Amino acid sequence: MQKRLGIPIVLDGAGNGIKSHRWITDNLKGTTHRDSYSYLASMGITEEQFKLDIKNGLDEVKEVQEAKVMLNDAKTIPAVIIDGRTHVQVHELANLLGLKLVYNNESKTTKLYEVK
Known part of the structure; x- marks a missing residue:
């Protein structure tokens, strides 16, 4: 859509x-919201990858299915199957396993810790 409207396909670049x-x-002090880069990181998407995805577009997804992941035949969490690969959100998995999820902005890593 950006190409069709003539909008530069660059995230946070100079100008439009x-x-x-x-x-x-x-830069403008117009919002108190912060982007959800930690949310993207929980799905394995770095800020750099997000910028590339905006610039280059995404590959066409052939098939997406709703699914659930079950642990020990007892607890389930929501999931999706994209082109035959199962994806779950890390924070859902952490909650299911009783682990604490910590995202480090400096190292761009997500770690799971036992709750003590």
Whole structure:
């Protein structure tokens, strides 16, 4: 859509284009919202990958199915199957396993810890 409308396909670049909440907060002070880069990270998508996805577009997804992942035949969490691969959100998995999820902005890593 951006190409069709002539919008530069660059995240947080100079001039016109796609702007994140963080860019607006840092440059225009127009929002108190922060982008959900930690949410994207919980699905294995880095900020750099997100920028590339915006710039290059995404591959066409052939098939998406709703699914559930079950642990020990007892507890389930929501999932999706995309092109035959199962995806779950890390925070859902952490809750299911009783683990604490911590995202480190500096190292761009998500870690799971036992709750003590």
